[in-house]
Amino acid sequence: MNWSRSFRRITLYASHVAGAAIVAMMLLTSADVLLRLFRYPIPGTYEIIGFLGTVVTAFALGQTSVEKGHIAVEFLSSRLPLKGQLYLDGLEAMAGASLFGILAWQSAVYAEDLRRSGEVSLTLAMPIHPFAWGIAVGCALLCAVLMVDFARFCRRAVRP
Amino acid sequence: MSPVAAGIAGFVLLVLLMFLRIPVGFTMAIVGLAGFGVLVSWEAALHLLARDIFSVFSSYNLTVIPLFVLMGQVAFHSGISGRLFNAAHLFLGHFRGGLAIATIGACAAFSAICGSTTATAATMSSVALPEMKKRGYDPTLATGVVAAGGSLGILIPPSTIFIIYGIMTEQSIGKLFMAGVLPGVLLSLLFVLVVVVWTAVRPDLCQKEERAPLRGMIASLAGVIETFILFVLVMGGLFVGIFTPTEAAAIGALGTILIAAAGKNIPLRKFMLSLQETARISCMIMVIVAGATVFGHFLAVTTIPMEVGGWVARLALPPPLIIGLIILTYLLLGCLMDSLAMIMLTIPIFYPVVTTLGYDPVWFGVVIVLVTGMGVITPPVGINVYVVAGVAKDVPLQTIFRGASRFLLAQLIMAVLLILFPSLALWLPALMG
Numbered sequence: 176m177n178w179s180r181s182f183r184r185i186t187l188y189a190s191h192v193a194g195a196a197i198v199a200m201m202l203l204t205s206a207d208v209l210l211r212l213f214r215y216p217i218p219g220t221y222e223i224i225g226f227l228g229t230v231v232t233a234f235a236l237g238q239t240s241v242e243k244g245h246i247a248v249e250f251l252s253s254r255l256p257l258k259g260q261l262y263l264d265g266l267e268a269m270a271g272a273s274l275f276g277i278l279a280w281q282s283a284v285y286a287e288d289l290r291r292s293g294e295v296s297l298t299l300a301m302p303i304h305p306f307a308w309g310i311a312v313g314c315a316l317l318c319a320v321l322m323v324d325f326a327r328f329c330r331r332a333v334r335p
Numbered sequence: 336m337s338p339v340a341a342g343i344a345g346f347v348l349l350v351l352l353m354f355l356r357i358p359v360g361f362t363m364a365i366v367g368l369a370g371f372g373v374l375v376s377w378e379a380a381l382h383l384l385a386r387d388i389f390s391v392f393s394s395y396n397l398t399v400i401p402l403f404v405l406m407g408q409v410a411f412h413s414g415i416s417g418r419l420f421n422a423a424h425l426f427l428g429h430f431r432g433g434l435a436i437a438t439i440g441a442c443a444a445f446s447a448i449c450g451s452t453t454a455t456a457a458t459m460s461s462v463a464l465p466e467m468k469k470r471g472y473d474p475t476l477a478t479g480v481v482a483a484g485g486s487l488g489i490l491i492p493p494s495t496i497f498i499i500y501g502i503m504t505e506q507s508i509g510k511l512f513m514a515g516v517l518p519g520v521l522l523s524l525l526f527v528l529v530v531v532v533w534t535a536v537r538p539d540l541c542q543k544e545e546r547a548p549l550r551g552m553i554a555s556l557a558g559v560i561e562t563f564i565l566f567v568l569v570m571g572g573l574f575v576g577i578f579t580p581t582e583a584a585a586i587g588a589l590g591t592i593l594i595a596a597a598g599k600n601i602p603l604r605k606f607m608l609s610l611q612e613t614a615r616i617s618c619m620i621m622v623i624v625a626g627a628t629v630f631g632h633f634l635a636v637t638t639i640p641m642e643v644g645g646w647v648a649r650l651a652l653p654p655p656l657i658i659g660l661i662i663l664t665y666l667l668l669g670c671l672m673d674s675l676a677m678i679m680l681t682i683p684i685f686y687p688v689v690t691t692l693g694y695d696p697v698w699f700g701v702v703i704v705l706v707t708g709m710g711v712i713t714p715p716v717g718i719n720v721y722v723v724a725g726v727a728k729d730v731p732l733q734t735i736f737r738g739a740s741r742f743l744l745a746q747l748i749m750a751v752l753l754i755l756f757p758s759l760a761l762w763l764p765a766l767m768g
Contacts, residue, residue: 204585235618
């Protein structure tokens with residue numbers, strides 16, 4: 176099984192979810208503004224938009240990394256020889272995978288806290304924990320993508 | 336370790352990791368987490384990390400970013416820039432350097448619906464460069480004017496940098512947007528002045544054209560109306576106070592999509608592409624904001640921002656000199672790093688200093704955005720120059736940097752004008768409710 180390819184497919188699907196959340200955000204906000212003119216605002220718009228925001232970012236994390244979309248300072252590294260660049264790739268993958276591994280773990284802990292304490296949103300009384308779980312999933316996906324990157328680096332680094 | 340020493344060590348580690356090409360948002364989160372762990376406790380640090388990420392990702396105020404990015408992306412993919420350039424070309428083409436002047440005009444107009452320098456530079460490159468090449472414009476002038484014109488993208492609202500600055504400093508995004516309008520228009524005029532003087536000294540850089548027929552000029556205005564309507568809708572709504580910035584962005588994005596769809600200018604494939612790009616760019620920004628939030632919490636326990644503020648106050652230098660030094664710092668940093676990362680990193684330090692000196696936070700926001708605009712065209716990492724180089728593959732990077740550097744003078748003059756006459760930025764926001 177080609178891990179790299181399957182993860183890429185999952186991250187791409189996840190980023191489509193993020194795109195759909197952006198459209199939902201736009202439509203809901205616009206509908207709220209228009210209906211407000213007729214004195215029928217949509218209750219809870221404010222909190223739903225915030226929750227959709229978590230979906231947008233969390234589900235786009237993986238694809239953004241696949242497309243090398245996370246901004247980095249390339250001014251020194253681009254002057255290094257290829258071998259050096261390869262090691263920087265490895266370092267980036269390892270540091271990122273560690274960070275997002277911790278983030279996935281801590282977000283899951285936080286989500287479980289939220290679920291156990293029964294936290295809900297103010298207007299719609301919607302449970303909050305699924306969105307924290309969403310962040311945990313998004314971070315775990317990015318962690319997986321970066322781990323695959325790191326494995327590829329290891330294979331290339333040992334090659335003579 | 337004393338908090339200040341830990342803070343300094345944190346900064347050193349931050350710079351080191353950044354130069355090792357670890358993404359800026361990741362770096363800030365890693366150093367913030369480690370620093371908070373060392374100074375407070377690891378348990379507290381891990382808690383803080385999860386809560387910071389959740390609060391940034393779920394922030395209603397920050398959802399303005401994906402929505403304005405979507406508006407800009409749809410405008411980018413639906414060919415609005417081509418129609419803007421066409422109109423500007425017909426009206427201004429017969430002046431000496433007319434196409435370069437038209438490029439500036441089209442950049443300024445496109446900036447009114449797009450909040451990014453790179454998107455503005457990219458879209459104008461693909462539209463204006465081929466025309467200027469066809470009419471024998473020197474590549475130094477042609478590429479330089481597009482790279483510099485793109486910097487208007489963040490000064491003329493909407494603007495991602497104003498949004499980030501507003502959220503970090505709790506200033507009104509609407510007021511910041513309004514504050515950028517006059518300096519944006521003035522800077523466009525200064526850019527035009529650069530073209531006029533430059534082509535007067537070097538008439539060989541460009542060819543003169545015939546005046547376009549009046550009928551063509553009037554017909555071309557149809558291509559400008561959509562941009563005008565969108566700008567008035569979004570900024571007007573914000574100015575009058577009907578919309579929150581997020582609402583203005585949602586209406587703007589929907590309006591841009593509807594106008595593009597009505598003109599059959601955005602096939603589904605391009606719409607999906609805009610959406611994907613929007614998700615990617617927004618995610619990139621949110622990760623930096625989240626990283627900066629974690630780092631900011633670490634910075635707060637190091638007490639460095641307060642110490643620096645107190646230290647600068649004790650220096651008893653004249654305030655304009657301090658502002659000058661801050662601008663110089665930004666110019667240097669802007670040469671090395673991305674504008675967003677630079678702002679995230681420096682605002683927690685400089686903002687308290689500037690407000691302690693009694694400067695208006697909105698005014699300082701405009702100064703920062705202006706200076707950031709210089710960073711996008713200065714070597715070695717002037718991002719706009721790379722964007723233009725991506726389109727003008729036959730023009731060497733140095734040529735584009737040389738061309739763009741001519742416009743740096745206009746930006747510096749604008750900065751001096753802003754320092755001398757703060758009301759250039761503050762007059763419009765003061766009229767708001």
